[in-house]
Every structure is written in structure tokens, then in C-alpha cells.
Amino acid sequence: MxxxxxxxxxxxxxxxxxxxxxxxxxxxxxxxxxxxxxxxxxxxxxxxxxxxxxxxxxxxxxxxxxxxxxxxxxxxxxxxxxxxxxxxxxxxxxxxxxxxxxxxxxxxxxxERPALAVPVPSTNGFTILIDAGANVHVRAEHLLDFAAMGLSFIRVLGRDSPRVGLLNVGEEESKGDETTKEAYQLLKENFAEYFIGNVEGHDINLGKADVVVADGFSGNVAMKTMEGTAKMILQTLKSQVEGAGLFQKLGALLMKKVFSSLKKTLDPRTYGGGFILxxxxxxxxxxxxxxxxxxxxxxxxxxxxxxxxxxxxxxxxxxxxxxxxxxx
Missing domain, CATH: 3.40.718.10 (Isopropylmalate Dehydrogenase)
Known part of the structure; x- marks a missing residue:
């Protein structure tokens, strides 16, 4: 037990x-x-x-x-x-x-640095974001470790050929500060079969990568932004339905199962929490x-x-x- x-x-x-x-x-x-x-x-x-x-x-x-x-x-x-x-x-x-x-x-x-790994909703079901707030300042070697831990996590969840992306301000290899540029090379050398390069914030929920590697500051900001956006969408839908006419409300009633599924997908409570890896x-x-x-x-x-x-x-x-x- x-x-x-x-x-x-x-x-x-x-x-x-x-x-x-x-x-x-x-x-x-x-x-x-x-x-x-x-x-x-x-x-x-x-x-x-x-x-x-x-x-x-x-x-x-x-x-x-x-x-x-x-x-x-x-x-x-x-x-x-x-x-x-x-x-x-x-x-x-x-x-x-x-x-x-x-x-x-x-x-x-x-x-050297444990990290917080959190599953966030994406078009693939979920994406692992690591680090989501444990380490504000990191070195490139730490980001390599985060990738290794994120890969282990996603594999035990059933993804056999996961894609790893590095959170950055642009997709180009030349983008970012010295730490992210160095991390890019380490990830490319060590996880060539999985690493897809840089990803931007909007790529996380779109499922471009199965594991998104970030420093704790950027990862936490991204996670909290996603949570706020999800709440805004749900609250906006609710207020729009409440203020709609009869036919719109009937339409919303017919879509109740769809809205319930959307709410469950976007609700951060559904995912419970993240692992300190x-x-x-x-x-x-x-x-x-x-x-x-x-x-x-x-x-x-x-x-x-x-x-x-x-x-x-x-x-x-x-x-x-x-x-x-x-x-x-």
C-alpha cells in the first residue's frame, strides 16, 4: 500500500x-x-x-x-x-x-538545482513546464538538468517520443541572453533526437513541445499568465451567456457538455500540483x-x-x- x-x-x-x-x-x-x-x-x-x-x-x-x-x-x-x-x-x-x-x-x-515541474493544458492534453518557479537565476547546465528531469517525467506519463523546447523570446537560435544561447547548444548536443529548439510563450498551450524548459522566473510568469487567461475566458463566457437572449441561452444549454469539458481543461485545479524534481x-x-x-x-x-x-x-x-x- x-x-x-x-x-x-x-x-x-x-x-x-x-x-x-x-x-x-x-x-x-x-x-x-x-x-x-x-x-x-x-x-x-x-x-x-x-x-x-x-x-x-x-x-x-x-x-x-x-x-x-x-x-x-x-x-x-x-x-x-x-x-x-x-x-x-x-x-x-x-x-x-x-x-x-x-x-x-x-x-x-x-x-545541483531541483526544479518545479507542472503539467499545463495544451492541445496535446498537457505540456510539462519546468522550472515553474523554484529557481529565479540559473546557469545553462541547470537548464540541461531540467530538460533531463522533464523528459523522465513525460516518459513515465506515457510519451515515448517527447519534444523538448527552450522557452525564449524568439524561435531563432541567436535569440536570448548568454545563458539561453549556451543552454540551446547543450540541449542540441545532448538531446538531439528530442530537442526542437526555442519556443515562445504562445507555443506552450499550442502543444508545440511536450516539455518546455525555462528558468523559474520566466516559467512562473508564463504559468500564472496562462492561469489568468483561462479564468478570463471562463468568466467572459459565463457573463456573455447570462446577458444573452433566450435563443442564445438555449444554444448555450445545448453546449453545456462542451462548456463543462472546456472548464475542466482550463481549470488549474484539475492538475492538482507539480513535482519538485x-x-x-x-x-x-x-x-x-x-x-x-x-x-x-x-x-x-x-x-x-x-x-x-x-x-x-x-x-x-x-x-x-x-x-x-x-x-x-
Missing amino acids: ISVALDLMGGDKAPTEILEGAKLSSLSDCKLYLIGTKDALDEIEGYEKIEVDDYLPMDVKPTEILRRKNSSMYVGLKLLKDSVVDAFVSAGNTGALLAGATFVLGRIDSV GVNGVVVKAHGSSDRFAINNALQVAYRGVQMKLVESIRGEIERVRNRGVGG
């Missing part, structure tokens, strides 16, 4: 929505550990409960997790480190979770604004990560790249 620890105290809507997300979980062969304060755990039945007396607020400095070792986030990572659980899920502060995962779990050999354990970062629906999906993401042996797959891909003598 797979076991997953959930940080009840992480996120804008903690602990109520986080707990409700756990209650929605239908994973029959998954054991849930709930980590929270005494008040949050009171009257909860049917789960393994881990009581703590501290938690990290959303605006905390990332390094605070290293000092506050009785916080719900640190305790969850320690449970994963000690093999009490197989995965850990938190909607808490991204920087703190990254710092904690790196410090407590340790990095995979030869990985490059550390020795399955760690899922749920969106800070996650509600019960998003948390339920984040638990499923963590479960699949364990099932897919994601960490082992990444170790193999990183070793393959390093054996070619690049990025050491």
Missing part, C-alpha cells in the same frame, strides 16, 4: 479545504497521514494523525523551514526521508518547500490557493508519482547525461 503525507497547514485555505480535499480522496489502496496542529486534527477519524505545534505561513522566508523543525512542512518531509511515507503533499510556501526538500531529502546525485523523494507542490478539489487531485498526482517510480527514472536520465561528460 502506498502512503502519502498531507500538510494540513499549508495553503491560503488551510486547514479546512485541505482536510476536505483529503476526505474527497477515493484512492482505496492509499494510506493518508494528516499533519497539523491539535485544533486542526480534533475530531478527525479514519486517518493517521501527526500532531505538530508549528506551521509556516505563506509569506515566510524560505530558509525558516530549516529552523522550524516542528512545523508541519518540515515534519512531513522528515516522514518521507525516514520512509514512513512514500510521498508528501503541501500547498504551502514554494520556496520553503523547495529549501526543505533539498535540505531534508537531499538532491539526486549530480543535480531532483530531490530524493516524491514531493508535490499544490497551488497556494488550492481548494478541496485541487488537493484531492494533488493527492492523486503524488500517488501516481510513487507508482511510476519517478525518482528512479530521473536518476537514470541524469546519469545518462552525466556519463556523456556534460554539466559536471
Whole structure:
């Protein structure tokens, strides 16, 4: 049986929505550990409960997790480190979770910078965006590692011949700063069979690449822009239907299934969260604004990560790249 620890105290809507997300979980062969304060755990039945007396607020400095070792986030990572659980899920502060995962779990050999990999909707179903916010400043070698980890992720999700693109300000090889230009050459040399060159922001949702590699600043801006655009589209459709005439409303009623499918595709809650890749354990970062629906999906993401042996797959891909003598 797979076991997953959930940080009840992480996120804008903690602990109520986080707990409700756990209650929605239908994973029959998954054991849930709930980590929270005494008040949050009171009257909860049917789960393994881990009581703590501290938690990290959303605006905390990332390094605070290293000092506050009785916080719900640190305790969850320690449970994963000690093999009490197989995965850990938190909607808490991204920087703190990254710092904690790196410090407590340790990095995979030869990985200097763990990264946040998030599936975003595209015409292919989804595209993996990595890094989506963990590393603001990177070197070209880091972007090469991100590509290797993204390739491992997309393969275990069933894409046998994935395409990798480098997020840039233009498609031409000469575009970008020195870091992206150097990264372009490293990707071309090491992933010639997969690398399709530079891609622009609008290419992500169009499915031009299966894995889009970026520094954390650019990746996070791209992700948040996509989320905002999706919300705008859904809100505009809703307001237009509400203000329409009778015949338009009848037409909208006939299109209800289509609109429901569109809403599900564009809703970031559907994807639950992203993996912090490059550390020795399955760690899922749920969106800070996650509600019960998003948390339920984040638990499923963590479960699949364990099932897919994601960490082992990444170790193999990183070793393959390093054996070619690049990025050491």
C-alpha cells in the first residue's frame, strides 16, 4: 500500500479545504497521514494523525523551514526521508518547500538545482513546464538538468517520443541572453533526437513541445499568465451567456457538455500540483490557493508519482547525461 503525507497547514485555505480535499480522496489502496496542529486534527477519524505545534505561513522566508523543525512542512518531509511515507503533499510556501526538500531529502546525485515541474493544458492534453518557479537565476547546465528531469517525467506519463523546447523570446537560435544561447547548444548536443529548439510563450498551450524548459522566473510568469487567461475566458463566457437572449441561452444549454469539458481543461485545479524534481523523494507542490478539489487531485498526482517510480527514472536520465561528460 502506498502512503502519502498531507500538510494540513499549508495553503491560503488551510486547514479546512485541505482536510476536505483529503476526505474527497477515493484512492482505496492509499494510506493518508494528516499533519497539523491539535485544533486542526480534533475530531478527525479514519486517518493517521501527526500532531505538530508549528506551521509556516505563506509569506515566510524560505530558509525558516530549516529552523522550524516542528512545523508541519518540515515534519512531513522528515516522514518521507525516514520512509514512513512514500510521498508528501503541501500547498504551502514554494520556496520553503523547495529549501526543505533539498535540505531534508537531499538532491539526486549530480543535480545541483531541483526544479518545479507542472503539467499545463495544451492541445496535446498537457505540456510539462519546468522550472515553474523554484529557481529565479540559473546557469545553462541547470537548464540541461531540467530538460533531463522533464523528459523522465513525460516518459513515465506515457510519451515515448517527447519534444523538448527552450522557452525564449524568439524561435531563432541567436535569440536570448548568454545563458539561453549556451543552454540551446547543450540541449542540441545532448538531446538531439528530442530537442526542437526555442519556443515562445504562445507555443506552450499550442502543444508545440511536450516539455518546455525555462528558468523559474520566466516559467512562473508564463504559468500564472496562462492561469489568468483561462479564468478570463471562463468568466467572459459565463457573463456573455447570462446577458444573452433566450435563443442564445438555449444554444448555450445545448453546449453545456462542451462548456463543462472546456472548464475542466482550463481549470488549474484539475492538475492538482507539480513535482519538485531532483530531490530524493516524491514531493508535490499544490497551488497556494488550492481548494478541496485541487488537493484531492494533488493527492492523486503524488500517488501516481510513487507508482511510476519517478525518482528512479530521473536518476537514470541524469546519469545518462552525466556519463556523456556534460554539466559536471
